[in-house]
Amino acid sequence: MENIIKIKNLNKYYGGKRVLNDINLNINKGEIIGYIGANGAGKSTTVKIMLGLVEEYSGSIEIFGENIVENPVDYKKRIGYVPETADMYENLTAREYLTFIGSLYGMDYSEADEKAQKLMDLFSIKDVYDGRINSFSKGMKQKVLIISSIINDPDILFLDEPLSGIDANSVLVFKEVLKELAKKGKTIFYSSHIMEVVEKLSDRIILLNDGEIVADGNMESLNTELKEGSLEQIFNKLTGFNEHENIAKEIVNTISRGEVNERI
Numbered sequence: 001m002e003n004i005i006k007i008k009n010l011n012k013y014y015g016g017k018r019v020l021n022d023i024n025l026n027i028n029k030g031e032i033i034g035y036i037g038a039n040g041a042g043k044s045t046t047v048k049i050m051l052g053l054v055e056e057y058s059g060s061i062e063i064f065g066e067n068i069v070e071n072p073v074d075y076k077k078r079i080g081y082v083p084e085t086a087d088m089y090e091n092l093t094a095r096e097y098l099t100f101i102g103s104l105y106g107m108d109y110s111e112a113d114e115k116a117q118k119l120m121d122l123f124s125i126k127d128v129y130d131g132r133i134n135s136f137s138k139g140m141k142q143k144v145l146i147i148s149s150i151i152n153d154p155d156i157l158f159l160d161e162p163l164s165g166i167d168a169n170s171v172l173v174f175k176e177v178l179k180e181l182a183k184k185g186k187t188i189f190y191s192s193h194i195m196e197v198v199e200k201l202s203d204r205i206i207l208l209n210d211g212e213i214v215a216d217g218n219m220e221s222l223n224t225e226l227k228e229g230s231l232e233q234i235f236n237k238l239t240g241f242n243e244h245e246n247i248a249k250e251i252v253n254t255i256s257r258g259e260v261n262e263r264i
C-alpha cells in the first residue's frame, strides 16, 4: 500500500494548552479516513497543519513523500479542502468564484468554467451559476464549496463537516462520489460529527480525544475490541461520556418556568 500522508510526533500548543499530543499517523492511498472527536478535540487543527495554514508545531509531516515544510507549494495543487466554515468571496458569482479557484490551481479559464458549470448542473444548482454567492441558501453555498474542493481533481480531499446544510438527495450523490474517488485511488480525510455517515463511509476511523489518538481501525476491528455496536456508542465510551440523560434533564429543568403541565 502506498503511503500518502505520514505524521510523526506531532505536537501543538496554543498558549500553554496542548491541543495535539504526539500524533503519529500513516495514511494510505485510496483510504477513506473518518477523523472524529468531540468539539475542541483537535481535528481542525490537525487538518490545518497538514494544509500549511497553521505553521507553529513540533513533529514532521510528509505528504506525497515530501516534507511539507521543505516543499510547501507543490503538494497543495494536489489537495482539495472543504473547511468547516469558509470565508468565501460572497460578492462574486459562482462562475467568478469557481474559475478563480481553478486559476489558483493552474487550470485554464475555459477548462475551469466548463467543469464548474457541469458540476453545478450535477449538484442541481446550475440555474444560479451567474448568481452572487451572497444570495445563495446555506446548502447552495456548501455545494459551491464542495465543487471548489474537487474541481482540480485532487489526490487528497480534506473534508470538514462537508454535508452541512445539504439536502438528502445531494447527500446521497456526494457520498457516492467519495466512494468512487476512493476507488480511483484518491484519499479522503473526512471529519464529521454525524456518526452514522462516518460509520458507513469510512474504511478506517481515527478517534481523537483531547488531542490524542485513542482509537484507529475499521468498524469491525473497533467493534471486536470494544464490543459496543455502533460508532456513536464507541465514541461515547472512548470519550468517557455517559451523562446525556442527566444533562438533558438539567437543560430542561433550567429553562422550565414551572408551567410544563399547563397546556393552554
Ligand SMILES: Nc1ncnc2c1ncn2[C@@H]1O[C@H](COP(=O)(O)OP(=O)(O)OP(=O)(O)O)[C@@H](O)[C@H]1O
Pocket: 014, 015, 019, 037, 038, 039, 040, 041, 042, 043, 044, 045, 046, 084
Ligand atoms: N487559533 C487558536 N487559538 C487558540 N486556541 C485555538 C485556536 N484554534 C484552536 N484552538 C484550540 O485548540 C483546541 C482544538 O481545536 P480544534 O478546532 O482543532 O478542534 P476540533 O476537534 O476541530 O473541534 P470542533 O469539532 O468543534 O470543530 C480547542 O481547545 C481550541 O479552543
